[in-house]
Amino acid sequence: MFGILRAYILIALWQARPGLAGYDVAQAVTFCFVTQAFIGPMQLFGGGLAIPQRIRSGDIALDLVRPAPLQLWTLAEDLGRAGYLLLVRGIPPMLVGAALFGIVVPDGPGRWAGLLAGLLLGVITSFGWRYLVALSACWLADDRGVNIASTVLTTFLSGLVLPLTIFPGWLGDVARVLPWAAMAQAPADLYLGTAPVLDTLAFQAFWAAALLALGALGTRAIRHKVVIQGG
Amino acid sequence: MVRTYLLLAWTWTRAAAAYPASFALLLALGCATAALDLAAILIIFANTTSLGGFTREEVLFLYGTAGIAFTLTDLLFSNLDRVSAHIRDGTLDTFLIRPVNAWIQIATDRFVPARIGRVLQAAAALGYALAALDLDPRRLWMVPVMILSGVVIFTSLWTLAAALQFALVDAPEVSSAFTYGSAQLAQYPFSVYGRELVRGVTYVLPLAFINWQPGLYALGRDDPFGTPGFMRFLGPVAALVLALLAALAWRQGLRRYRSTGS
Numbered sequence: 001m002f003g004i005l006r007a008y009i010l011i012a013l014w015q016a017r018p019g020l021a022g023y024d025v026a027q028a029v030t031f032c033f034v035t036q037a038f039i040g041p042m043q044l045f046g047g048g049l050a051i052p053q054r055i056r057s058g059d060i061a062l063d064l065v066r067p068a069p070l071q072l073w074t075l076a077e078d079l080g081r082a083g084y085l086l087l088v089r090g091i092p093p094m095l096v097g098a099a100l101f102g103i104v105v106p107d108g109p110g111r112w113a114g115l116l117a118g119l120l121l122g123v124i125t126s127f128g129w130r131y132l133v134a135l136s137a138c139w140l141a142d143d144r145g146v147n148i149a150s151t152v153l154t155t156f157l158s159g160l161v162l163p164l165t166i167f168p169g170w171l172g173d174v175a176r177v178l179p180w181a182a183m184a185q186a187p188a189d190l191y192l193g194t195a196p197v198l199d200t201l202a203f204q205a206f207w208a209a210a211l212l213a214l215g216a217l218g219t220r221a222i223r224h225k226v227v228i229q230g231g
Numbered sequence: 232m233v234r235t236y237l238l239l240a241w242t243w244t245r246a247a248a249a250y251p252a253s254f255a256l257l258l259a260l261g262c263a264t265a266a267l268d269l270a271a272i273l274i275i276f277a278n279t280t281s282l283g284g285f286t287r288e289e290v291l292f293l294y295g296t297a298g299i300a301f302t303l304t305d306l307l308f309s310n311l312d313r314v315s316a317h318i319r320d321g322t323l324d325t326f327l328i329r330p331v332n333a334w335i336q337i338a339t340d341r342f343v344p345a346r347i348g349r350v351l352q353a354a355a356a357l358g359y360a361l362a363a364l365d366l367d368p369r370r371l372w373m374v375p376v377m378i379l380s381g382v383v384i385f386t387s388l389w390t391l392a393a394a395l396q397f398a399l400v401d402a403p404e405v406s407s408a409f410t411y412g413s414a415q416l417a418q419y420p421f422s423v424y425g426r427e428l429v430r431g432v433t434y435v436l437p438l439a440f441i442n443w444q445p446g447l448y449a450l451g452r453d454d455p456f457g458t459p460g461f462m463r464f465l466g467p468v469a470a471l472v473l474a475l476l477a478a479l480a481w482r483q484g485l486r487r488y489r490s491t492g493s
Contacts (some may be wrong), residue, residue: 001408001414001417002408002412002429005412005415005416005419005424008423008424008425008428009275009282009420009423010420011279011423012283012419012422012423013275013279016279016280016281017278017279020278088244093242145260146391147257148260148263148264149260149263151264151265152260152264152267155267156267156270161267161270161271162271162274162275166274166275166277166278167275167277168277168278171274214242220393
C-alpha cells in the first residue's frame with residue numbers, strides 16, 4: 001500500500017526530472033519496491049531484538065552467564081530471522097511492484113552475487129545498530145524514546161523515504177556516508193547496478209565491523225552494570 | 232456526549248501531566264516523526280520545481296490541510312484503533328457495562344495530549360503555504376470547511392476500521408493500512424497517482440474530498456482529471472454520508488460482539 005503511493009510519487013518526480021541521480025523511471029520504481037522489501041529483513045522500523053525486554057525483566061543476567069557470547073548468539077538469531085523475513089516479507093512487495101509498474105531485475109550472476117553479499121552486510125549493519133539501541137535499555141530502563149528516535153533516523157537516512165542520491169547538498173553528502181545508508185540505499189544500488197560493487201561492499205563492511213565492535217564494547221559494559229543491578 | 236468526552240480526555244491529560252519529562256519527550260519525538268513527511272516534500276522540491284503540475288507551496292498547502300485534519304483526528308479519536316486489542320483481551324466488556332457511550336470511552340482511552348505537537352507542526356506548514364501562495368481571499372472560507380470535513384472523513388474511516396475489527400478480530404494492520412494510508416495519500420496532489428486509483432478514492436472511498444477536490448477550489452486550479460466543478464463543494468456531503476455509514480457499521484459491529492469471556 002505505502003509502496004504503491006511512494007512509487008507514484010517517485011514516478012512523478014522522475015517524469016519531471018528524467019535521469020535524476022542516474023536512475024531512469026523504471027529504476028526509480030524498482031528502488032521503491034526493493035527498499036520496501038528490505039523493511040522486514042533489515043528491520044528498518046526498529047526493534048526485533050528481545051534484549052530490552054530481558055533487561056527489564058532481569059533475564060539478561062541469565063543470558064550473560066551462558067557459555068556463548070551474547071552478541072554473536074543474538075546475531076545468529078537475527079540472521080535467521082532476516083533470512084525468513086526476506087522470503088516472507090521481501091518477495092510480496094516485489095511481485096506487487098512487478099505486476100503494477102514493472103521492475104528491473106539484476107542480470108548476470110556477478111550482480112546477484114554482489115547483491116547477496118550486500119544483503120548479508122546490510123543485515124549485519126542493521127543488527128549492529130539495533131543491538132546498540134537495545135543495550136541502551138540497560139542505562140535508560142525505558143527504551144521507547146530511543147526506539148522512536150532510532151526509527152526516525154533509520155527510515156529517513158537509510159533511503160526508505162526517498163533515495164539518498166537525491167538528497168541535496170551537504171545533507172546528501174552526510175547521509176550517504178552514515179551507517180544507515182548501508183541498510184537500504186547500498187543494497188538497492190547493488191540490485192540496480194548503479195554503484196561500484198566493491199566500493200559499496202567495502203563501505204557496508206566498514207560499518208558492519210564498526211558497529212559490531214561498538215556492540216562488543218557495550219556488551220562488556222553491561223556485564224559490569226548488570227552485576228551492580230543484580231547485587 | 233461532548234461533556235463526557237472532555238471529562239475523560241481531561242482525566243488522561245492530568246495523568247500525562249504527572250510525568251512532564253515524558254510528555255516533553257513524546258511531544259518532540261512525535262514532531263520529529265511527523266517532520267519526516269515534510270522533509271520528504273522539501274527534498275523532492277530541492278530536485279524539481281513542480282510535481283504533477285503543482286508547485287512546492289501548493290503541495291505544502293495540500294500537506295498542511297490533510298495534515299491538520301489527520302493529526303486532529305489522531306489526537307482526538309485515534310485510540311479507536313486499539314479496539315482489536317480490547318476485543319482480544321476481553322477488556323471491551325468493561326466499556327460496555329459503564330453507563331457512557333462505548334465509542335467515546337474507547338476514543339478517549341489513554342488519550343495522548345502530546346499529539347498536539349503534530350497538529351501544530353501541520354498548522355505551521357499550512358500557515359507558511361498560505362502566506363506564500365497569496366490565494367484569492369474570497370475562496371479562503373473553503374480552508375476551515377475542508378479541514379472540518381477532513382476530520383469527519385478521517386474519524387469515519389477510523390470508526391469503519393474499528394468496526395471491521397469485530398469481524399476480523401485480530402488484524403490491526405488492516406485498519407492501520409487503511410487509516411495511515413489515506414493520510415499518506417492525501418499529502419500529495421492526486422495528479423501524481425494513476426487514473427484508476429484516483430477514481431477509486433473519489434467514487435468508492437471519498438478520500439479525494441479530504442483536501443484534493445476542495446483544495447483545487449481554494450487554489451483556483453482545474454482538476455487535471457477533468458471532474459466537473461460542483462464536485463469541489465461535495466466535501467461536507469461526502470463526509471456526512473461516510474459518517475452515517477461508519478455509525479451504522481459501528482453499531483452492527485457492537486451488536487455482533489461476543490465477549491471472549493472466561
